[in-house]
Amino acid sequence: MPELPEVEVVRAGLAPAVAGARVRGVEAHDPRALTRHVGAPADFEARLTGREIAGTARRGKFLWMPLSDDPARGPEAVMVHLGMSGQMLLRAPGAPAERHERVRVWIEHPDHGELAVVFADQRTFGSLAIDELVPTPDGNPGGFGDAAPLVPRQAAHIARDPLDPAFDDALFRRRLSGKASAVKRVLLDQTVVSGVGNIYADEALWASRIHPETLGRDLSTRAANRLLAEVRAVLAKALAEGGTSFDAQYVNVNGQAGYFAHSLNAYGRRGKPCPRCGTTIVRERFTNRSSHVCPRCQRRPMRVET
DNA sequence: ACTCGTACCTGTTAGC
């Protein structure tokens, strides 16, 4: 479940089940699910077993579960990145293996009893890790869901996401205005703004009537503000609808799909009419991926010789 | 210091 709304749906689903729970056992079935973990799979299993999970937090598409302090170590967390196809599922302890199950963590919660937390991932671009928590430079909370001013080392280079109260609008505008890259590439650059992926980039660009190939530095302050506002709006609306699910791949911790796919205006709508002007939406190649644009509402910028 | 292209995977679908 890749972009911010889908990851937040997962975080919110995990929170009540894992906060205050103790890890009773860990089984890593596939080492590719631990590529972000420094150390062997056996190290991951051993270090996590017996620990208490304090809560959950998220910045952009990075999710983590802070662990209760271990006097022998500094603050640390189980970090999760879902990649393109990762899922975190809550199951009964003896539930049969999921398709593409990579890691299973058995937990015991004082109120809810025993549960299995399953990480399943078809394409294996996602992974888990035990990571050190480092202080945020601005002293603000590391992410959504936890007030601690800490962030996993592997997520520290990621910008705050636009739904974070500590997101710096002026900094975003400044970074954008200095870019010789296409605005869509800037939206997908998680060190500039986090949480946006291919779906919501296309949706926000459509809503703000900006062609994805427009250079960041060519956007007026006004256009940059409009874009940021539309990014926020689409992320918030998608979150309220439980995220985007085209198929059974993108689901919450109980395996249920979200409803935002019905609200898409541009993404995946090649050949269908633009909801604003009726012009046929086209698909364009974009760095080995695709962009969906309305050729009338989103005018391709003139090539300027430099 | 930037910017871009590519590698990393498995599964499904579009097209011949």
Added chain:
DNA sequence: TGCTAACAGGTACGAG
């Protein structure tokens, strides 16, 4: 119908 190519929601890294 069957095969192959294209494509799918992301990130990190190396080359230029």
